[in-house]
Amino acid sequence: MKCPACDHELQPFTVEKLTVDVCRNGCGGIWFDWFELQKVDEPSEHIGEALLKIEKSPEIAVNYTKKRSCPKCKNVIMMRHFFSTQMAVAVDECPKCGGFWLDAGELKQIREQFASEEDREKAAEAFIEKKFGAQLDKRKKALQQKSEKIDKAARAFKFLYPSAWIPGKQEWGTF
Numbered sequence: 001m002k003c004p005a006c007d008h009e010l011q012p013f014t015v016e017k018l019t020v021d022v023c024r025n026g027c028g029g030i031w032f033d034w035f036e037l038q039k040v041d042e043p044s045e046h047i048g049e050a051l052l053k054i055e056k057s058p059e060i061a062v063n064y065t066k067k068r069s070c071p072k073c074k075n076v077i078m079m080r081h082f083f084s085t086q087m088a089v090a091v092d093e094c095p096k097c098g099g100f101w102l103d104a105g106e107l108k109q110i111r112e113q114f115a116s117e118e119d120r121e122k123a124a125e126a127f128i129e130k131k132f133g134a135q136l137d138k139r140k141k142a143l144q145q146k147s148e149k150i151d152k153a154a155r156a157f158k159f160l161y162p163s164a165w166i167p168g169k170q171e172w173g174t175f
């Protein structure tokens, strides 16, 4: 596989049961297959430590603004997005195979963000509350108002059509 950032040949790198592909002596980036990154994205996952020291060449300058192709899939451009709701680290993810490309130093930043999966979830919840909380409240209110309107309409309807009303039999005529 070729490095998506600098075109160097990626090399397999194994730590215990995990094998990733690294751009050693190139840009120092790491390719994680689907679900591999989750095994090392927290500081308690000690095997990730070995991945923080991939040797990189000082001569290679990476263009971070360029879109990158997945090193594994043919002709698939990776999506760049923030790895967490803290929006500190932007990573490349392949929409097809689910792999992640991390530039040199990004794994370290990701590992420093959350101590555990629980912390990560808490941060995500707080983010959603902060970002969409006001909107959610508005929606709830709109729904409430709508059901109140329906209630009023139902009451009005009952008034217009009392239960004793039989079509055509009322002396006051039909509606």
Ligand SMILES: [Zn+2]
Pocket (backbone or CB within 6 Å): 003, 004, 005, 006, 007, 008, 023, 026, 027, 028, 029
């Ligand atoms: Zn590279």
Ligand SMILES: [Zn+2]
Pocket (backbone or CB within 6 Å): 070, 071, 072, 073, 076, 094, 095, 096, 097, 098, 099
């Ligand atoms: Zn892919």
